[in-house]
Amino acid sequence: MSESGLEPVIDRKNSRNIIEIKDLTKVFGDGVEVIALNRISLTIKEGEFLAIVGPSGSGKSTLLNMIGLLDTPTSGSIILKGVDVTSASPNQRANLRNRELGFVFQYHHLLPEFSALENVMMPMLIAGMDKAQASERAHKLLSDVGLADRLHNRPSQLSGGQNQRVAVARALANSPSIVIGDELTGNLDSKTSRLIYDLLRDLNKQINQTFILVTHDMDMAEKTDRILRIVDGQLVCELRRQQDGWSQSDACNHLEDGGLKH
Numbered sequence: 157m158s159e160s161g162l163e164p165v166i167d168r169k170n171s172r173n174i175i176e177i178k179d180l181t182k183v184f185g186d187g188v189e190v191i192a193l194n195r196i197s198l199t200i201k202e203g204e205f206l207a208i209v210g211p212s213g214s215g216k217s218t219l220l221n222m223i224g225l226l227d228t229p230t231s232g233s234i235i236l237k238g239v240d241v242t243s244a245s246p247n248q249r250a251n252l253r254n255r256e257l258g259f260v261f262q263y264h265h266l267l268p269e270f271s272a273l274e275n276v277m278m279p280m281l282i283a284g285m286d287k288a289q290a291s292e293r294a295h296k297l298l299s300d301v302g303l304a305d306r307l308h309n310r311p312s313q314l315s316g317g318q319n320q321r322v323a324v325a326r327a328l329a330n331s332p333s334i335v336i337g338d339e340l341t342g343n344l345d346s347k348t349s350r351l352i353y354d355l356l357r358d359l360n361k362q363i364n365q366t367f368i369l370v371t372h373d374m375d376m377a378e379k380t381d382r383i384l385r386i387v388d389g390q391l392v393c394e395l396r397r398q399q400d401g402w403s404q405s406d407a408c409n410h411l412e413d414g415g416l417k418h
Contacts, residue, residue, distance in 0.1 A: 173235075174333055174366055175200040175223060180232035182218055182389075192218040194389040195232070202333075203364040205357065207377035210386035217338060219386060220370045224257055224336045225249040237333060254283055258327030262339040264319040266311040272298055272322045273307040279329040290329075297325040301355055317348035324355060328365070337369040341376060353379060 175198075182193040192215045200206065210216045221227040222234060225241060233242045241252060266275045273294050280290035298307055301321040311319050320340065327335050337356075341349035353376055359365045369380065377383050385393040385408075393408040 172201050173199050174202045176235040178233045181230050183230045191389050196391050205360045205367050205380050206382035207380040208370045208384045209377050214386045215389040216370050216386045225253050256333045258332035258335040260323045260327045260337045260340045262342040264323040268311050271308045271310055276326045283330055301325050334366045
């Protein structure tokens with residue numbers, strides 16, 4: 157039995173798979189039903205740096221909410237690090253989110269009354285870490301994202317890009333298996349967006365951090381190693397970076413734009 161209280165699903169052959177999704181479906185509505193996700197299946201490996209793209213209302217944020225254990229599917233299964241979390245209780249899901257997942261959103265959602273250091277410490281304190289230890293780790297994380305001289309500044313005293321870097325540090329606080337970004341550069345100018353991307357890529361390479369990014373920014377998507385395109389709740393195209401360009405699933409050939417536009 158794992159710390160979350162859920163039994164692991166042992167599969168030695170797929171031991172490097174960090175997320176396995178099979179036939180995932182999400183239906184909203186009581187009277188008129190809306191199918192937000194329609195039998196999506198995919199696997200994400202440890203250390204991947206991938207983007208999920210698609211038009212507004214396509215289901216990409218719903219898929220992210222499923223991966224992030226913020227919502228439950230109507231049917232299908234979600235395996236996180238060998239553990240079936242599909243039917244996890246609210247407490248188990250909260251436990252897993254705190255320990256295994258980090259989140260960075262379009263709006264940084266930092267607590268305005270706390271400093272950068274205190275905001276980054278918060279997830280560690282919630283997880284039960286000693287205050288001194290949490291402070292030391294938060295200091296290191298903020299240094300890693302280039303904010304060693306802004307430890308005691310509150311969000312109102314920081315720029316948009318600096319606040320987003322604090323949010324990245326906070327997402328990494330409990331050494332999560334996966335960091336999920338939802339339009340995390342949506343409110344930033346192009347220069348700051350590039351800086352945030354470079355930061356994420358460095359973390360991906362240095363500590364093998366898995367990143368899953370939902371974005372409308374195709375420039376950012378095309379800098380990742382794998383692009384999943386969602387349309388009308390279905391995974392319609394997958395592209396993977398190769399040394400000489402992109403390889404794509406057969407379905408991409410049937411898209412007018414070849415899969416690289418939103």
